[in-house]
Amino acid sequence: MTALTPITFAATDIEKIAAQEGRVAIFLAPDGPLDAGARRVNKLTKGAVQRLLAGQKFAKSKPGDVATLTFPVGMVAEAVDIVHLPRRTDALAARKAGAGLAKLRGQSDLLLLAANMKYVAEVCFGLAMRDYGFDDHKTDANERKGAVVTMCKKPDEAEAAAAPLMAIAEGAFMTRDLTNAPANVLTTTAFADQLSAMQDLGLKVEVLDEDQLVKLGMRTLLCVGQGSESPSKVVVMEWNGGAKDEAPLALVGKGVVFDTGGISLKPGAGMEDMTMDMGGAGVVAGVMRSLALRAAKANVVGLVGLVENMPSGNAVRPGDVVTSMKGDTVEVINTDAEGRLVLCDVMWYAQERFKPAAMIDLATLTGAIVVGLGHENAGVFSNDDALCNAFLKAAQAEGEGAWRMPMGRGYDTLLKSRIADMKNIGGRAAGSVTAAQFLKRFVKEETPWIHLDIAGVASVKSETTLAPAGATGWGVAALNRLVRERFEKG
Numbered sequence: 001m002t003a004l005t006p007i008t009f010a011a012t013d014i015e016k017i018a019a020q021e022g023r024v025a026i027f028l029a030p031d032g033p034l035d036a037g038a039r040r041v042n043k044l045t046k047g048a049v050q051r052l053l054a055g056q057k058f059a060k061s062k063p064g065d066v067a068t069l070t071f072p073v074g075m076v077a078e079a080v081d082i083v084h085l086p087r088r089t090d091a092l093a094a095r096k097a098g099a100g101l102a103k104l105r106g107q108s109d110l111l112l113l114a115a116n117m118k119y120v121a122e123v124c125f126g127l128a129m130r131d132y133g134f135d136d137h138k139t140d141a142n143e144r145k146g147a148v149v150t151m152c153k154k155p156d157e158a159e160a161a162a163a164p165l166m167a168i169a170e171g172a173f174m175t176r177d178l179t180n181a182p183a184n185v186l187t188t189t190a191f192a193d194q195l196s197a198m199q200d201l202g203l204k205v206e207v208l209d210e211d212q213l214v215k216l217g218m219r220t221l222l223c224v225g226q227g228s229e230s231p232s233k234v235v236v237m238e239w240n241g242g243a244k245d246e247a248p249l250a251l252v253g254k255g256v257v258f259d260t261g262g263i264s265l266k267p268g269a270g271m272e273d274m275t276m277d278m279g280g281a282g283v284v285a286g287v288m289r290s291l292a293l294r295a296a297k298a299n300v301v302g303l304v305g306l307v308e309n310m311p312s313g314n315a316v317r318p319g320d321v322v323t324s325m326k327g328d329t330v331e332v333i334n335t336d337a338e339g340r341l342v343l344c345d346v347m348w349y350a351q352e353r354f355k356p357a358a359m360i361d362l363a364t365l366t367g368a369i370v371v372g373l374g375h376e377n378a379g380v381f382s383n384d385d386a387l388c389n390a391f392l393k394a395a396q397a398e399g400e401g402a403w404r405m406p407m408g409r410g411y412d413t414l415l416k417s418r419i420a421d422m423k424n425i426g427g428r429a430a431g432s433v434t435a436a437q438f439l440k441r442f443v444k445e446e447t448p449w450i451h452l453d454i455a456g457v458a459s460v461k462s463e464t465t466l467a468p469a470g471a472t473g474w475g476v477a478a479l480n481r482l483v484r485e486r487f488e489k490g
């Protein structure tokens with residue numbers, strides 16, 4: 001797994017600043033006096049900080065922006081990064097500032113002079129999140145990265161405040177690594193093995209193999225994987241940090257390790273992107289990791305359906321009818337609408353086995369959601385306003401775009417089949433909504449439920465505030481917050 005940048009916290013030592021190698025970062029509030037670190041840098045550079053503070057460029061910059069003095073006279077450092085951060089800012093601006101510093105530093109050492117800045121932990125979180133690269137398959141990787149040290153008034157307090165945020169970053173890194181991994185490396189078996197290894201963190205992990213899935217009757221899930229050499233699996237991860245008899249939150253993830261479309265084969269151009277079609281399962285894994293690392297006081301169960309969608313002599317065909325675990329029959333019109341076939345069985349199993357207090361599924365489910373919402377927002381579908389609003393609030397607080405979409409009976413009728421209980425696709429119209437309607441048929445009346453279509457946000461072609469291009473880890477922070485705010489005691 002890609003390692004998080006270690007950040008150490010130390011008491012401010014003014015004497016060390018002049019001799020610091022690499023980069024030094026200071027934080028300026030336009031409305032406040034220079035803190036001790038900034039004063040020292042200002043003195044060493046003969047007033048350069050004051051001049052920058054007085055200039056137009058700083059006045060026009062926004063909270064979280066960074067300006068750089070390169071090769072400052074009077075210091076050993078190659079650069080001083082000057083961060084615009086008002087004393088009363090918000091967490092997201094502080095994260096953006098940290099991310100900006102991570103981008104600027106490259107491989108260099110970095111000393112943060114945070115004095116008594118309130119948002120020091122958030123700055124460190126942004127830095128850790130942006131200091132990510134997927135180098136597993138670069139033969140020239142492994143260059144040693146410089147150290148990051150944060151000097152502040154109360155280093156122990158800052159470190160304690162950063163710890164739960166670093167647990168989120170650890171989870172998001174796992175999500176990103178899984179989502180970035182090529183399909184010849186991340187097979188269904190390799191995926192299950194990585195999840196099993198999380199037992200070391202105190203999670204209970206169980207891997208269901210094909211024989212067990214047949215016995216359970218998960219025929220819609222199995223039909224997706226039947227054309228592949230890789231065996232289909234369902235992995236169940238339990239974190240029992242809450243009260244003994246409290247019903248858990250269930251998180252369910254689509255884990256299609258590669259989606260060729262099957263017999264309804266996708267076009268060749270861009271098919272390589274379908275290595276990320278296990279992104280939903282990746283988020284579930286990442287959230288479970290974060291919850292374990294910060295020892296969350298909640299019961300949460302994560303379930304992922306791991307399959308590969310391949311064409312072959314024994315692949316499922318368009319027109320085949322399969323019976324779900326629930327018992328409803330599905331006419332497979334398009335084998336490329338496979339995600340819902342995987343999810344419906346895992347969702348049903350989750351409810352039968354765990355009687356969850358709520359259920360949230362995540363899936364790179366439809367191209368239509370990318371057409372509708374682009375890469376800024378995930379599509380949010382729900383049968384429960386209170387749960388849905390709590391999630392939207394959590395996502396907003398974490399800076400993760402999420403937008404609620406409609407559902408309704410009118411869309412549901414589009415799934416009508418002549419020969420079975422339902423078809424697996426509607427038509428071209430409202431493709432993301434009909435996908436959600438399909439899933440809803442496998443949600444019990446009493447289960448508050450959210451479906452997150454993350455096809456547009458799980459992996460992107462250009463960098464975002466907290467991630468380089470590629471897998472983003474979208475959702476780990478929002479779901480972690482939702483657990484904290486709605487499912488955790490005390």
Ligand code: BES
Nearest residue numbers: 334336337338364365366367368425455
């Ligand atoms: N995995 C795809 C959806 C997808 C598209 C994810 C783009 C990420 C980026 C899904 O399995 C799929 O192929 N959906 C079809 C559904 C259609 C056949 C009804 C689609 O969106 O075209």
Ligand code: ZN
Nearest residue numbers: 259336337338
């Ligand atoms: Zn597909």
Ligand code: ZN
Nearest residue numbers: 256259277339
């Ligand atoms: Zn898919």
